[in-house]
Amino acid sequence: MSRIKSDIPIFYTIIGFLLILVIDLVFWQVGNSTPTYILWSSIKSWIGFLLFAFVIYRYLVKQQQAKLLVENHDKQAILINSISDFIVFKDDKGRWSEVNNFGQKLYNLEKEDVLGRTDLEMAELFPKYFEHFKYCYDTDEIAWGNGKPIHVDELLIVGEEERLFDVLKIPMFHPDGSRKGLYAIGRDITELRKSEELLIKNEKLSIVGQLAAGVAHEIRNPLTSLKGFVNLCKENEGDKELYLKIMHNELERINDIVDELLVIARPQKVPMKQNDINKLLDGVTILMETEASIAGVSLQIHKEEKLPLISCGECQIKQVLINIIKNAIEASNADSTVTITTSATKENVTVTIEDEGCGMKRADISKLGDPFFTMKENGTGLGMMVSLKIIEAHEGTLSIQSEINQGSTVSISLPIKQTNEKN
Structure with a gap:
C-alpha cells in the first residue's frame, strides 16, 4: 500500500508535464508566438504545477501519518485491553x-x-x-x-x-x-494483602513465643511478692495497709504486662488512629525490660516531651519496635547499653534505637529485609522484612547505620499527618 502511495506523485508529475507541453503548443499555434511570451507562460505553468504537486504530496504524507496513528492507536488499545x-x-x-x-x-x-x-x-x-x-x-x-x-x-x-x-x-x-x-x-492486590497480613500475623506469634520466657519471669517476681505478703497478712504481722498497697501495685504490674502481651498477640484489624509514640514505647519497654535484664543489657530511654501525634496502627508499630529493640539486645554484649530516643521535626516523629553490639558489614545492611536473610543462628529474616513492610505501609522510613564492632543505629521515622481511619 505504501509503495502505491509513493508512486502517486510520480504519476501526477508525468501527467502534469504532458499537460504543460500540450498547453504550450496550443498557445504557440493560436496565440502570441513571441519567445518571451512562451517563456513566461511556461514558467507560470511550471510554478502552478509544482505548487499543485506539493499540495498533493503533503496531503498524501498527512494521510499516511494519520493511517500510522490509527494503526498505533489500535495496537495500544489491544495491549491496554489485554491487561x-x-x-x-x-x-x-x-x-x-x-x-x-x-x-x-x-x-x-x-x-x-x-x-x-x-x-x-x-x-x-x-x-x-x-x-x-x-x-x-x-x-x-x-x-x-x-x-x-x-x-x-x-x-x-x-x-x-x-x-x-x-x-x-x-x-x-x-x-x-x-x-x-x-x-x-x-x-x-486483595490476595497479596491477605498474604502480607498472614505473614505479619505469623511473625507476631513468633515474637510472642520468643517473649514468653521473659514475660513468665517478669510475672513470677510479683507473684512471689504477693505470696509472701499474703502469708504475712495471715499471721497478722506488720502494717496490713502497707502490704495491701504493695500487693495492689504488684497486681497492676502483672496486669500491664499481660495487657501489652495481648495487644501484640491478639488477631485484629489495623485501625489507623492518632497515637503518642512515647506511650507506645512505654508499653513496649514493659515487655522488653526483662529480656534486656536477662541478657545483662541496660535500656536507656530518652523521650522528647509533648511529641505530635501520629496516625498509625498501634499494634503494628509496637511489633516493629519490639523487633528492632529485640535485635539490638541480642546483638549486644553483657554490661552494654541499648539507647532509645524519640524526637520530632515539623514533618516526622523519629524513634532511634542504638546498640553497642557487634555491628554489621555495609554489604549485609543492604540485604536486610530480604526474605530469609539473617545474621542470627536460628533466625529466619522475616522479622525485618515484616517491619519494613509495616513502616512502608505507614509511609515512613526505616534506616540503618552500622560499623563492625561499633554497634548499629536504627532510625524509624513516621509522618505527622491526619488520615482517615482504615478498617
Missing part, C-alpha cells in the same frame, strides 16, 4: 475519556455510561458506587494538587465481594501549568 488492570484516562475537568475493557467490566457499566462524565456525576447516577467515586474524586484532586503521581488504596465491591486495588494516579499538565488530564491505573 488485567483497570486503566482510566480523564481530561482536565476530571471527565472519563477512555477506559479499558477490564475497567468497564469491573464496574459492570457500558462505556456510554461513563465516558464524558466526572466521578461526582457517576456517584449520583450509580448509588452503589457512591462512596467509591467520591473517594476517586478526592484522591484525583490530591494528585493534581501535589503535582506528582500518588498511590492510593481503593475498595470496590465486585459482585458480592469487597476487593482492594492499589491505584497509581498520574496527573499531567500543559507547559503553562494548567491541567491536561490524569491517568489512573489500578491493580487488584
